Amino acid sequence: MSDDPQFTIARAIRLYNRIDELPRLNEGLEALGADLGWPGRSVMNLMLACEELVVNIVHYAYPEGGEHVIEVDVRATSDSVEISVSDGGVPFNPLETDNDPLSLLDMDLEERPIGGLGIFFVQKIMDDVQYEHAGGMNRVRMIKRF
């Protein structure tokens, strides 16, 4: 890893809105982690945060179907990483969920709804998560400080 605290590595991972693109997302993050010397667990956490967002986009952003691009932009410095995940699908803020994810945690097996955890993981893993809709694009920006 560079001694220069100002260094920045920027990398774009472009995916199609298909679930079989997940391996490419993971390979991209693994390669970046190897270049920067990130611990394996940190890479897995970033994979999890990105997967949850990308899977949501694949399933819900393009109800009319068709092939579209999901842009995963990673900017890493020596002590932080910022990832933005963008799509041009239907405007949707994943951070505005109907149910309070924390209320799920104490539920019994029988009453617990299936699903609803993905965005909760993103918020739990990353230090800062923000959503914006601009220029016809949904964009979730998230930051992790090491």
Added chain:
Amino acid sequence: MNIQATEQDGITIIPLEGRLDGGNATVAETAFLQLLSEGKQRFLFDFGNLQYISSAGLRVILVAAKKLRASKGRMVCASLTEQVYDVFEMSGFTTILDIVSTKEEALEKLQAEA
């Protein structure tokens, strides 16, 4: 993921390997539902070789737990690796599911209740 379930003393062992994510969760769910429809009621989910799970993978585990609770079956999760355990804990799964550290412990548990 190619799931090769095995049988031991009436217990169905499902080995999970690699990743259980949005890309293959439905494969695992289908495999479980098939075994359930064959009348299997006692399951050991072996997580020893699973390195990574996401919410799509957790969904499969929750579906299995709910189905087995409804049919008065039983399941135990064994040998969770670090990332998998952390994700279970974040989700509150460690309090609603039966989790043990080794496969042997899981077998003993399932046999004791036969």
